[in-house]
Amino acid sequence: MTDAALTSAAVAPPVETPFRRFASDFFANKVAAVALVIIVILALLAIFAPWVTPQNPYDLTQISIFDNMLKPGAKSMEGKTFWLGTDEQGRDMFSAMIYGLRMSLFVSAVATSIAVLVGVSLGVTAAYFGGRVDSIIMRIVDLQLSFPAILIALILLAALGKGVDKVILALMLVQWAYYARTVRGNALVERRREYIEAAQCLALPRYRIIFRHLLPNCLPPLIVIATVQVAHAISLEATLSFLGVGVPITEPSLGLLISNGYKYILSGKYWVSVFPGLMLLLTILSINLVGDHLRDLLNPRLKA
Amino acid sequence: MDTNQIRRWIPAVAAMGGFVLASPAFAQELKIGLAAEASALDPHYHALTPNIQLATQVFERLTDQDKNQAPQPSLAESWKAIDANTWEFKLRKGVKFTGGAEFTAADVVYSFCRVPKVENSPSSFVSHTRNVDNIIVVDPYTVRLTTAAPFPLMPVTVSNVAIMSATEAGAPAGLTYNKENCTGVSAWPKTDDFNKMKYTGTGPYKFTQYVPGDRIAMERNEAYWGKKPEWQKVTMRPITQAAARVAALLSGDVDFIENPPIQDLPRIKANANLDMVQGLSNRVIYLHFNYIDDNPPGVSDAGGKNPFRDKRVREALSLSIDREAIVSRIMGGVAVAAAEFLPNPLAGTNPGIQAPKPDLDKAKKLLAEAGYPNGFGLTIGTPNDRYINDAQVTQAAAQMIARTGIKAQVDAMTQTTFFAKRTKREFGIWLAGWSADTGEMSNSLRALAGTPNPATGFGTTNPGGYSNKAMDELLTKALTTVDDKQRNEMLAQASRIAMDDYGVIPLHFEVTLWAFKKGLTYEAQVNQYTRPDAVGRK
Numbered sequence: 001m002t003d004a005a006l007t008s009a010a011v012a013p014p015v016e017t018p019f020r021r022f023a024s025d026f027f028a029n030k031v032a033a034v035a036l037v038i039i040v041i042l043a044l045l046a047i048f049a050p051w052v053t054p055q056n057p058y059d060l061t062q063i064s065i066f067d068n069m070l071k072p073g074a075k076s077m078e079g080k081t082f083w084l085g086t087d088e089q090g091r092d093m094f095s096a097m098i099y100g101l102r103m104s105l106f107v108s109a110v111a112t113s114i115a116v117l118v119g120v121s122l123g124v125t126a127a128y129f130g131g132r133v134d135s136i137i138m139r140i141v142d143l144q145l146s147f148p149a150i151l152i153a154l155i156l157l158a159a160l161g162k163g164v165d166k167v168i169l170a171l172m173l174v175q176w177a178y179y180a181r182t183v184r185g186n187a188l189v190e191r192r193r194e195y196i197e198a199a200q201c202l203a204l205p206r207y208r209i210i211f212r213h214l215l216p217n218c219l220p221p222l223i224v225i226a227t228v229q230v231a232h233a234i235s236l237e238a239t240l241s242f243l244g245v246g247v248p249i250t251e252p253s254l255g256l257l258i259s260n261g262y263k264y265i266l267s268g269k270y271w272v273s274v275f276p277g278l279m280l281l282l283t284i285l286s287i288n289l290v291g292d293h294l295r296d297l298l299n300p301r302l303k304a
Numbered sequence: 305m306d307t308n309q310i311r312r313w314i315p316a317v318a319a320m321g322g323f324v325l326a327s328p329a330f331a332q333e334l335k336i337g338l339a340a341e342a343s344a345l346d347p348h349y350h351a352l353t354p355n356i357q358l359a360t361q362v363f364e365r366l367t368d369q370d371k372n373q374a375p376q377p378s379l380a381e382s383w384k385a386i387d388a389n390t391w392e393f394k395l396r397k398g399v400k401f402t403g404g405a406e407f408t409a410a411d412v413v414y415s416f417c418r419v420p421k422v423e424n425s426p427s428s429f430v431s432h433t434r435n436v437d438n439i440i441v442v443d444p445y446t447v448r449l450t451t452a453a454p455f456p457l458m459p460v461t462v463s464n465v466a467i468m469s470a471t472e473a474g475a476p477a478g479l480t481y482n483k484e485n486c487t488g489v490s491a492w493p494k495t496d497d498f499n500k501m502k503y504t505g506t507g508p509y510k511f512t513q514y515v516p517g518d519r520i521a522m523e524r525n526e527a528y529w530g531k532k533p534e535w536q537k538v539t540m541r542p543i544t545q546a547a548a549r550v551a552a553l554l555s556g557d558v559d560f561i562e563n564p565p566i567q568d569l570p571r572i573k574a575n576a577n578l579d580m581v582q583g584l585s586n587r588v589i590y591l592h593f594n595y596i597d598d599n600p601p602g603v604s605d606a607g608g609k610n611p612f613r614d615k616r617v618r619e620a621l622s623l624s625i626d627r628e629a630i631v632s633r634i635m636g637g638v639a640v641a642a643a644e645f646l647p648n649p650l651a652g653t654n655p656g657i658q659a660p661k662p663d664l665d666k667a668k669k670l671l672a673e674a675g676y677p678n679g680f681g682l683t684i685g686t687p688n689d690r691y692i693n694d695a696q697v698t699q700a701a702a703q704m705i706a707r708t709g710i711k712a713q714v715d716a717m718t719q720t721t722f723f724a725k726r727t728k729r730e731f732g733i734w735l736a737g738w739s740a741d742t743g744e745m746s747n748s749l750r751a752l753a754g755t756p757n758p759a760t761g762f763g764t765t766n767p768g769g770y771s772n773k774a775m776d777e778l779l780t781k782a783l784t785t786v787d788d789k790q791r792n793e794m795l796a797q798a799s800r801i802a803m804d805d806y807g808v809i810p811l812h813f814e815v816t817l818w819a820f821k822k823g824l825t826y827e828a829q830v831n832q833y834t835r836p837d838a839v840g841r842k
Contacts, residue, residue, distance in 0.1 A: 060706035065626075065633045088634065089699050162715070244688060249695055249716045250702065266547050267567040 025297055032293035035286040042283055046102035053095035054080065058251045063090045069264075072271050085271040087260055093271060096257055097279050103253040104283070107164060108233035111171035116226055118172070119179025120215065126180070127187030128210050137180065144177040149232075150239060157245040167246050171233050182225050186218040193217075220298040227291035231284045238280055254280045334535040334839055337549045337561040341542035343426070345514055346498035347466030347505075348419050351427040351741075356464070357833035358540070361522060363466035363505035366393055366412065367459050371829050371838075372650065373586065373743025375459040379407065379467055379506065383459055385786055386448070389437075391458040395445040399529045403504035405471035408444040413479055414470035417486035422495065432464040439481035454784040456791055460742050468493070472503050508533045508837045517542065522836070533837040540836075553578065553819060560820040562834040566636040566692065572819050582638060583828020585816045587739035588645050588748070589691055591684070591701070591809040593618065593732070594768040600732030602715070604681030611680060612733065612768075618806035620670040621733075624708045625701055626662040631812055634696050638817065642810035644799045645738065645748035650830070651788070652745025652795030659810075667708045679709035685731035686714060687722040692814050698735045701811070729767055737814070738765065743830060745795040749779050753802040770808060775801045 027033045045052055056062050067076045067090040075081050084093035126137040144152070156170040190196065191214060199209045238255030240246035242262075247253045252260065254276045261272025340354045347359035360368070368378035380393040399407040419433045435455050440448040449458060470479070476488045493503060501511045508528045513521035522538045541558065543549040546565040550572070552558045564572055564580070572578050593612040594600040600610055611617045627641035640647060641659035648655060671679060682705065686698035695716040702712035717725070726734055740747040754762025755771040762776065763769070775798050782794035802808065816832045825840040 060703045060712060063703060065629055065700045065703055068633050088696055089703065090633075162717070244716070244718065248714065249688075249699060250714050263547065263565065264567050266550070267571055269567070 022297065026293065029293050032289055035289035035293075038282065038286040039290060042101060042286070043105065045098055046105045049098045049102045053092070053098050055092045055095040057091040057096040057099050060250065063092075065090050069269060069272075084275050087257070087272045088264075091252075093257075093275055096252060097254070097276050100252055100254040100257050100276060101279060101283065103164070103247060103251065104234050104237055104255070104280070107167055107237050107247075107253065108171065108230050111168045111237075112175065112226060112230050112233050114168070114172045115175035115229070116179050116222070119176035120183050120218075120222065122176070123180035123183030124187050124210050124215055124218070127184045128191060128206070128214060134184075138184065141177040141180050144174075145181070149174040149236060153236060153240055154243070154245060157240060162245065162248060164247055164251075167237060167240060170240070171236060174236070175229055175233065178225060178229060179222065182221055183215075183218050186221055187214055190214055190217045224291060224295040224298055227287060227294055231287040231291065234280070234287070235284055254283075332535065333537040333539065334560060334836060335558040336538065336540045336834065336836065337543040337552050337558040338540050338834065339542075339544060339546070339549065339561075339563040341517065341544070342520070344495050344499055345501065345511060345520075346422065346493075346495040347468070348415075348422045348429050349425055349495050349498070351429050351431070351464075353832060357835060358520065359466050360507070360833065361509040361538075361836055362507045362511060363468060364507045365464070365466055366395075366462040369460070369463050369743065369829075369831055371583070371827050373460070373830050374651075375463055378463075379412075380462075385456075385458075388454045388786060389451050391449045391451075391455075392442075393447050393449065393462075395447065396529065397445055399506050400527060401469040401472065401504045401506050402510040402525050402527070403469060403472050405469045407467070407469070407506055409441040409447045410444070410470045410475065410477075410479065411467050412447050413439050413441060413481050413486075414473065414475045415467045416465060416481055417479065417489070418468065418473075418492055419465060421486075421492040424495075429464060432461050434483070435461065436481075437483055454786050456783070456786045456788070457742055457744070457746070460744070464741065466505070468503055468505065509538060512537075534840050535836060538836045550819075553821075556821075560818065560824060560826070560834075560839060562816075562818055564817050564819040566638055566817075569636060569638065569817070577822050578819060579822050579824065580817060580819045581826050581828050582815050582817045583830060584640055584647050585739065585814045585832045586646060586650065586743055586830050587691070587737050587814045587832070588642050589694075589697065589735065589737045589811045589814065590642075590645075590752070591621070591733060591735055591811065592752070592766075592768055593770065593808075594729055595771070596729060596769040597732075601730050602681075602683030602685065602713075602732040605711075606680040607675070611674070611676065614674045615806060616670040616674040617676065618809070620667040620674070620708060621705060621710075622660055622806050622809045623663045623667040623670070624710075625704050625809070625811065627659045627811055629662075629704075630697055630700050634693050634700050635812065635815075638815045639692070639812040640815065642812050644745075644803050644810060645752065645808075646740060646743075646745055647813045650740075650743055650745070652749075652782075652792045652799065654796045654800055662704070664707055671708055671710070677709075679711060681711045681713070682733065683713040683715050683731075685722065685725065685734035686716050687719040687736070688716040690719040690722070691737045694735065694737075697811065701735070727767055735811075736765075739832070741831070744792075745799055746779065746783055746791075749775070749795065749798055749802065750783075752808055754779060772802060772805055772807055775805075775807075 067086050068088050070082050070086040072085040073083060082092050086092055087096060122137050126134040152174045153170045156173060157166060160166045196209065196213060199213050237246060237253060241253050241255030242259040247256055257276035258273045264272050342355040342358045343350045347363040364379050366378060366380040367375040370376045379396055379399065381396050383391060383393045386392050395409060401407060416433050416436060416439060419429045435451050436449050437452050438450045442448060473493050479486060479488055499514055504510060508525055509522040510525050512523045513519065520540045524533060524536050543552055549561045550564055550568045553561045572580055595613055598610055599608065603611060631637065631639045631641050643657040643659045644653060646653050684698050684702055686695050688695035698714050702714050705712040725731060738748055738752055750762050751765040753770055753775060754766060755776050756763030756766050756769055778794055778798040782791050782798060785791040785794060816828065818826050820826065823842050825842055827838045
């Protein structure tokens with residue numbers, strides 16, 4: 001069973017195990033495998049950005065206005081080559097994209113993690129207790145899901161002001177409801193299973209039943225949703241920054257880089273927004289491909 | 305409807321002679337793409353550039369501003385100061401409103417009376433009438449405007465007050481001016497009725513169609529007293545997206561656009577079918593400081609002091625900024641580095657004054673002397689949709705300031721948020737712009753550098769509270785000096801005092817651009833107005 005596959009993954013012995021079987025199933029799909037490799041490479045680039053980029057584009061003393069709007073491959077005043085050109089502030093586009101990716105990934109990963117934590121706790125609690133607790137939590141979820149995510153995020157940022165922390169908060173607040181609803185649905189099924197009854201007969205404390213017995217068995221759909229939601233968070237962050245309500249302009253994320261170059265597109269200076277755009281596309285596409293394939297593997301109903 | 309009009313018009317033109325058939329489609333009609341739409345046709349409703357530039361075409365004033373904002377005869381043929389507190393205007397005879405009424409002194413009284421009566425005006429023209437204490441009608445073609453104190457700026461001030469017809473509005477005979485409240489009029493004209501084209505002016509054009517959000521059409525006033533404009537018909541369309549405006553010009557949808565975006569200039573210049581003019585504007589982009597708060601917002605690690613109160617810090621900031629680099633790199637060369645609030649040769653400027661050259665070593669030395677050898681944290685507030693490339697200019701300035709060791713950051717936001725925060729002093733230092741609607745120095749000095757005081761009207765846009773006694777005194781004296789030459793010398797000196805104190809740091813003057821089809825001409829206006837009557841043909 002796939003549930004068991006995941007819980008036992010951490011202690012996989014070097015023989016045929018559910019995890020190994022899962023891994024070989026996953027890599028059997030070449031597209032998903034390539035996408036996963038791309039994600040790993042992008043993540044490594046983002047994590048080690050200060051060591052792989054020629055310039056820190058967030059440090060105003062390292063960029064020079066005299067190097068602005070250079071074509072890809074042009075040389076700077078000091079003889080450095082900008083392989084992907086520079087933007088209007090003289091930032092090296094390659095460095096700016098890697099740092100922008102780092103910002104985008106960081107913001108969405110942190111926001112998604114917190115949202116998972118909050119959403120899962122509330123969802124499981126709602127399912128386990130039922131009754132009034134369930135009604136209150138799920139009505140809040142319904143209310144939240146009835147508004148478009150971008151609208152809520154825009155209103156929040158308009159009220160809170162700008163800043164990385166505020167973007168994370170906004171993304172978290174628009175996402176938790178998805179996890180709460182998914183986990184609740186799953187937990188409602190699981191809590192009627194015999195192992196929960198057994199745990200209850202042993203008079204285990206409630207938190208232990210919820211978090212040690214109920215929750216681990218609700219994980220598979222959650223993993224799929226979280227993967228796809230990271231991609232959503234990245235594109236939502238990009239949208240907010242593109243609209244100018246996200247990260248500060250001196251620390252651009254991918255969305256802000258695209259927005260900076262957008263007005264030059266018709267003037268033939270494509271590189272300022274096309275390259276970050278491609279980077280954003282590649283990131284979101286890869287995550288979605290991996291997420292889709294995970295869904296296929298983890299959903300028994302989709303298995304032939 | 306529009307195509308029908310064109311269809312009716314083509315044979316008419318064709319009948320005028322074979323040569324007309326060969327001439328281009330814009331032969332008699334001028335189509336203009338505007339960057340911003342006027343909020344009403346009422347010339348007294350909203351003191352905003354798009355409204356004023358439109359109104360100048362239909363509703364004339366006693367005087368008109370020439371391309372350098374100097375007052376020129378319009379409905380007044382001549383004027384003179386007959387004593388310190390009285391200006392006499394001789395009105396033009398034989399001028400008719402397009403509605404048929406004759407222009408006389410009664411129209412002047414009525415128009416000045418109506419300005420404070422406009423309902424729900426978002427930005428009133430009262431600032432241009434409040435200095436007029438009384439209007440004395442000497443005869444139907446002579447009026448005297450009196451003031452409580454000497455008011456040398458009267459001739460240029462009246463260029464902002466549009467004249468409408470008292471007869472059309474049904475004004476009572478013998479209406480007298482009262483600064484506070486003109487009485488005896490049962491109903492003042494409604495802005496809505498202006499939008500329905502119920503009232504007419506004496507100008508070179510008359511309105512024929514007004515579709516908010518879509519178009520404003522005008523027709524030439526064939527009975528105009530002055531030089532008749534080139535175009536029989538003018539259609540103005542608001543196209544607020546800069547890229548879309550350029551696209552409309554390139555595709556031939558419009559013949560003339562205002563404010564083409566800087567990044568598209570090379571493309572327009574390279575196009576053999578297009579032409580362009582540029583002119584220095586009266587808008588200065590500047591950095592302003594918060595002097596009031598002990599710990600100004602956005603300033604950190606400054607040892608609990610307000611660093612801007614130290615002149616050395618202000619001078620260091622000014623010296624760190626390479627204005628020429630901002631002009632060439634961010635503004636695409638289409639701006640002029642500024643040394644004071646207005647460019648030469650406008651009244652009250654210092655002839656030959658040069659923008660400070662950057663000097664990083666001296667800036668660092670000054671900061672060390674002021675007690676900040678390692679700089680301090682500084683966040684510069686800026687709008688990102690108000691002035692040309694505003695947020696980019698601020699980032700570039702931050703980049704240059706960062707080289708002194710000051711940890712500069714930029715907080716960019718949309719203009720409504722920015723102006724609200726600026727008024728509440730939520731910035732320590734910010735970038736903004738100012739355009740002098742009188743085209744002379746006293747306007748800028750009063751608003752930006754005068755000590756804020758509601759009684760004197762000084763410092764209306766000086767929320768940071770810059771205060772310089774010597775400058776205030778000289779400015780007060782200049783404002784009541786009627787002799788132009790003397791006044792302008794005093795203003796130049798007052799400007800010098802504020803600049804030598806680095807009270808406000810001017811960066812550059814915006815340059816206004818107009819692009820159009822080859823074969824047209826335009827005379828660049830310092831007040832940034834797009835005037836169809838100034839569009840000519842080669």
